[in-house]
Amino acid sequence: MKLQLALDLVNIPEAKEVVKEVEEYIDIVEIGTPVVINEGLKAVKEIKEAFPSLSVLADLKIMDAAGYEVMKASEAGADIVTILGVAEDASIQGAVEEAKKQGKELLVDMIGVKDIEKRAKELDQFGADYICVHTGYDLQAEGKNSFEDLHTIKSVVKNAKTAIAGGIKLETLPEVIKENPDLIIVGGGITSQDDKAATAAKIRELINQG
Numbered sequence: 363m364k365l366q367l368a369l370d371l372v373n374i375p376e377a378k379e380v381v382k383e384v385e386e387y388i389d390i391v392e393i394g395t396p397v398v399i400n401e402g403l404k405a406v407k408e409i410k411e412a413f414p415s416l417s418v419l420a421d422l423k424i425m426d427a428a429g430y431e432v433m434k435a436s437e438a439g440a441d442i443v444t445i446l447g448v449a450e451d452a453s454i455q456g457a458v459e460e461a462k463k464q465g466k467e468l469l470v471d472m473i474g475v476k477d478i479e480k481r482a483k484e485l486d487q488f489g490a491d492y493i494c495v496h497t498g499y500d501l502q503a504e505g506k507n508s509f510e511d512l513h514t515i516k517s518v519v520k521n522a523k524t525a526i527a528g529g530i531k532l533e534t535l536p537e538v539i540k541e542n543p544d545l546i547i548v549g550g551g552i553t554s555q556d557d558k559a560a561t562a563a564k565i566r567e568l569i570n571q572g
């Protein structure tokens with residue numbers, strides 16, 4: 363199980379500070395959608411240059427022009443690029459093709475997908491590298507989570523790696539770990555803590571214990 367730190371509510375200098383604090387405990391750093399909106403793909407480039415040993419995920423949440431956008435994120439230094447599971451099949455296939463051509467990985471974000479089981483099977487067939495269940499901020503505010511959806515994709519996905527994101531905290535981590543996803547994505551659960559390094563260290567420890 364890998365740990366991804368999601369950075370959403372920071373600018374580039376703040377992002378660098380946070381990553382410096384927790385670098386040793388994480389595998390992947392996510393340049394979150396709000397950061398890409400505010401700073402552009404420059405954020406991906408600068409973080410990759412500053413932390414070359416970490417994988418960098420560009421959370422573009424692509425919906426169209428998929429091949430082109432995967433190419434641009436790859437050129438900026440992203441190792442993994444995200445596309446939405448609700449995108450057209452042609453967009454997913456274009457993104458898979460371009461990611462492979464660039465030697466990068468594609469993570470499909472299942473946010474907003476109604477039939478998780480059916481779509482996960484399709485995405486698995488299309489060759490997605492990761493399928494990620496995700497409760498976004500707006501549904502987290504209603505008290506929702508993706509634990510059941512993780513169980514669903516784990517039971518049907520044969521080739522892709524599985525991932526989960528959305529409001530995961532130290533307290534809820536054991537419930538996630540018991541499903542054994544390939545990737546656990548934590549944003550506010552680390553970034554909103556006073557002692558980010560200690561929280562990330564504890565999360566890493568729990569993940570390593572399995």
Ligand SMILES: O=C([C@H](O)CO)[C@H](O)[C@H](O)COP(=O)(O)O
Nearest residue numbers: 368395527528529530548549550
């Ligand atoms: O993808 C995300 C969200 O849609 C805002 O861009 C977050 O990175 C993801 O939800 C993880 O962050 P937390 O929910 O704060 O753990």
